[in-house]
Amino acid sequence: MRFSPLPPSSIRFVVIAIILLLAWLAWGSVNYPEALWAPGNLSRYHADISACGDCHQAFQGTTAKKCTSCHNDKSFAAGSRPNVAEFHQQTIRDGKPCQACHTEHRGALAQITIGAMLNPHGEFVFRATGTHSCTACHDFSADLKSRSYLLDNAIVRHLMDEGDGAHRLGKMARCLACHGGGRLEIEDDD
Ligand code: HEC
Ligand code: HEC
Ligand code: HEC
Ligand code: HEC
Ligand code: HEC
Numbered sequence: 001m002r003f004s005p006l007p008p009s010s011i012r013f014v015v016i017a018i019i020l021l022l023a024w025l026a027w028g029s030v031n032y033p034e035a036l037w038a039p040g041n042l043s044r045y046h047a048d049i050s051a052c053g054d055c056h057q058a059f060q061g062t063t064a065k066k067c068t069s070c071h072n073d074k075s076f077a078a079g080s081r082p083n084v085a086e087f088h089q090q091t092i093r094d095g096k097p098c099q100a101c102h103t104e105h106r107g108a109l110a111q112i113t114i115g116a117m118l119n120p121h122g123e124f125v126f127r128a129t130g131t132h133s134c135t136a137c138h139d140f141s142a143d144l145k146s147r148s149y150l151l152d153n154a155i156v157r158h159l160m161d162e163g164d165g166a167h168r169l170g171k172m173a174r175c176l177a178c179h180g181g182g183r184l185e186i187e188d189d190d
Contacts, residue, residue: 040105043112044132055104067098081139120173124182128175129159 006014028036033052042049049055054070057063073092076085091098101114109123111134119125119134126132137156139149150156150169160167166178166186178186 038105041107042104043106043110044108045112046104047108062097062099062104064092064095064098068092084135084139121175122182124175124179127182128179128184129155131155 025036034041038052041047046055053066055062055066057066071088073089076088080088102112103110103114104112106112111119113134129136131137137151137153137159139151160169163172166172172178176182
C-alpha cells in the first residue's frame with residue numbers, strides 16, 4: 001500500500017492553496033516589491049527610486065553599471081568636490097564595485113558610505129542645522145576611517161558662531177552631551 005500523508009480528496013485544495021500563494025507573491029512583487037523582497041527601507045537619498053532594477057541586475061545583485069547610470073563621470077564632475085570627483089572617476093575606470101564602500105536598505109536616516117558611519121552627533125545634527133548629509137560639513141574622502149576632516153564653509157562657520165561660545169573645536173562633537181534630549185535651547189543654569 002502506498003503511503004500518502006494526505007487523503008486524496010485534499011490534494012486538490014493543497015494545489016489551489018499553492019496557486020493562490022504564488023499568485024499573491026507575483027501580485028505583491030509587482031505592486032509592493034519593497035515590502036515583499038527588500039531587506040530594509042532605502043536611505044533618504046534614494047527613497048524616491050521606485051524601481052529595484054535601477055540598482056539591481058537580475059541574478060547579479062547591485063552592479064557599478066547600474067549606479068553609474070545616475071552617478072557618472074559627468075555628475076561627479078558637476079556635483080562633487082574635485083578630490084571626491086577624481087577618486088570616483090578613477091573608481092569607475094577601475095571597475096570597482098560601489099558596494100565595497102556604500103550600503104543600502106538600512107533605513108531612511110542611515111549613512112550609506114562605510115567609514116562615514118560613525119556619527120558622534122546623532123540625527124540631531126541634521127535637524128539642528130538643516131543639513132542632510134555628513135558631507136555638508138566633512139570631507140571623509142582622504143581617510144575613510146577615523147578623522148573628522150571638518151570643512152571650512154558657511155554651514156560650519158555658522159554652527160561655530162552659534163552656541164554662545166560653547167561650540168569649540170575638540171569639545172563639541174557630542175552634541176547631545178549639551179543638547180540633552182535633542183533640545184536646541186539650553187538653560188543658562190545648566
Ligand atoms: C539605490 C539603489 C538601490 C535600490 C533602488 C534598491 N536596492 Fe536593493 N540593494 C542595494 C545595495 C547597494 C545593496 C547591497 C546592500 C549592502 O551591502 O548593504 C542591496 C541589497 C539588496 C538585497 C540583499 C541581497 C543583495 O543583493 O545583496 C535585496 C534582497 C535587495 N537589495 C532588494 C531590493 C528590492 C526588492 C528593491 C526594490 C524595492 C531594491 N533592493 C532597491 C541598492 C539598491
Ligand atoms: C536613479 C538614479 C540613482 C541611482 C540608480 C543611484 N543613485 Fe545614488 N543618488 C541618487 C540621488 C538623486 C542622490 C541624492 C542627490 C545626490 O547626492 O546626488 C543620490 C545620492 C547618493 C549618495 C550620496 C550620499 C551622501 O552621503 O551624500 C551615494 C553615496 C550614492 N547615491 C550611491 C549610490 C550607489 C552605490 C548606487 C548603486 C547601488 C546608486 N547610488 C544608485 C540617484 C541615484
Ligand atoms: C573605496 C571606497 C569607495 C568606493 C569603491 C566608492 N565610493 Fe562613493 N564615496 C566614498 C566616500 C568615502 C565618499 C564620501 C566623500 C566625501 O567626503 O564627500 C563617497 C561619496 C559618494 C557620493 C557622494 C558624492 C558627493 O559629492 O558627496 C556618491 C554619489 C558616490 N560616492 C557614489 C559611488 C558610486 C556610484 C560608486 C561606484 C562606481 C562609488 N561611490 C564607489 C567611497 C567610495
Ligand atoms: C559644550 C556644550 C555644547 C555642545 C557639545 C554643542 N552645543 Fe550647540 N549650543 C550650546 C549652547 C550653550 C548653545 C546656546 C543655547 C541657547 O541659545 O539657548 C547652543 C546653541 C546651538 C544652536 C543654536 C540654537 C538656537 O536656537 O539658536 C545650534 C543650531 C546648535 N547649538 C547645534 C549644535 C550641534 C549641531 C552640535 C554638535 C555638532 C552642538 N550644538 C554641540 C552648547 C553646546
Ligand atoms: C552641520 C555640520 C556637521 C554635520 C552635518 C556633521 N558634522 Fe561631524 N562634526 C562637526 C563639527 C563642528 C565637529 C567637531 C570638530 C572638532 O571638534 O574638531 C564634528 C566632528 C565629527 C567627528 C570627530 C569626532 C571627535 O570625537 O573628534 C566625526 C567622526 C564626525 N563629526 C562624523 C560625522 C558624521 C558621520 C556625520 C553624518 C552622520 C557628521 N559628522 C555630520 C560638524 C558636523
